[in-house]
Amino acid sequence: xxxxxxxxxxxxxxxxxxxxxxxxxxxxxxxxxxxxxxxxxxxxxxxxxxxxxxxxxxxxxxxxxxxxxxxxxxxxxxxxxxxxxxxxxxxxxxxxxxxxxxxxxxxxxxxxxxxxxxxxxxxxxxxxxxxxxxxxxxxxxxxxxxxxxxxxxxxxxxxxxxxxxxxxxxxxxxxxxxxxxxxxxxxxxxxxxxxxxxxxxxxxxxxxxxxxxxxxxxxxxxxxxxxxxxxxxxxxxxxxxxxxxxxxxxxxxxxxxxxxxxxxxxxxxxxxxxxxxxxxxxxxx
Numbered sequence: 333x334x335x336x337x338x339x340x341x342x343x344x345x346x347x348x349x350x351x352x353x354x355x356x357x358x359x360x361x362x363x364x365x366x367x368x369x370x371x372x373x374x375x376x377x378x379x380x381x382x383x384x385x386x387x388x389x390x391x392x393x394x395x396x397x398x399x400x401x402x403x404x405x406x407x408x409x410x411x412x413x414x415x416x417x418x419x420x421x422x423x424x425x426x427x428x429x430x431x432x433x434x435x436x437x438x439x440x441x442x443x444x445x446x447x448x449x450x451x452x453x454x455x456x457x458x459x460x461x462x463x464x465x466x467x468x469x470x471x472x473x474x475x476x477x478x479x480x481x482x483x484x485x486x487x488x489x490x491x492x493x494x495x496x497x498x499x500x501x502x503x504x505x506x507x508x509x510x511x512x513x514x515x516x517x518x519x520x521x522x523x524x525x526x527x528x529x530x531x532x533x534x535x536x537x538x539x540x541x542x543x544x545x546x547x548x549x550x551x552x553x554x555x556x557x558x559x560x561x562x563x564x565x566x567x568x569x570x571x572x573x574x575x576x577x578x579x580x581x582x583x584x585x586x587x588x589x590x591x592x593x594x595x596x597x598x599x600x601x602x603x604x605x606x607x608x609x610x611x612x613x614x615x616x617x
Contacts, residue, residue, distance in 0.1 A: 334585050336473045339369035340557040340578040342570045344546030347381035350391055354401040361408045367579045371413040375504050375544035376480050379418040382506040383549040388459045392421035395432040395439050409434035417504055426461045431478050431504055441469040447482040468496035481505040494535040495602055499587050503541040508551040521554050533564030536590040538582055545573055562590035
């Protein structure tokens with residue numbers, strides 16, 4: 333399959349109300365199906381809301397059909413692929429900020445957020461455990477990678493995902509608006525858009541970013557979801573601050589054309605990176 337119709341589900345979830353958020357997801361699924369979407373991507377913690385704090389224990393779930401919300405979404409994934417965000421509890425009672433890729437009635441991939449911001453207005457490390465892996469995975473459309481918010485503010489997770497074969501990178505976030513002084517943009521939105529464009533161009537990959545919108549506990553989430561091409565061009569952008577479903581089609585052949593013109597992946601030397609990382613870690617005081 334050499335084209336992919338993607339839907340960016342830029343939603344405004346209700347804090348702690350999994351049932352209402354699941355219904356919202358299913359409404360967007362129906363809208364996406366009407367537009368023949370192949371893959372519908374929701375933002376970080378889309379099923380639970382972001383500023384959970386002590387609510388984590390009440391809303392955390394496992395991504396199986398035993399949970400009513402996931403039963404509905406797994407069933408919906410028989411008609412189109414889905415990426416959904418949620419607070420996960422594992423078999424040992426640990427909590428993670430997670431994203432699930434659902435396809436053809438199955439959980440195809442689970443990513444647990446590796447980097448938890450615990451500074452300024454963020455307090456994630458107090459409530460969640462750290463994810464421990466970055467893995468690409470195969471889909472019926474090709475090989476993908478998923479990262480969550482702070483994960484792609486660090487250089488290593490996108491790099492690892494790229495080396496592991498990801499041709500399409502899915503970034504989800506619950507990024508609040510911060511910083512003024514840039515014409516027409518918040519500081520936070522300008523930073524994220526610049527980073528996403530850079531990854532697309534450096535890795536010759538599609539970068540799909542879905543950010544939530546709305547207000548929560550004094551925070552204003554800016555939306556502005558985007559797709560950048562393997563050449564680093566902006567393909568589509570959702571409006572700032574508003575709930576929206578944005579649909580666009582990706583030409584997957586563009587990945588090969590870009591990498592033929594600029595063979596950075598072919599010429600990458602991960603063994604040098606590994607050797608130098610080992611040296612740096614060994615010399616670290």
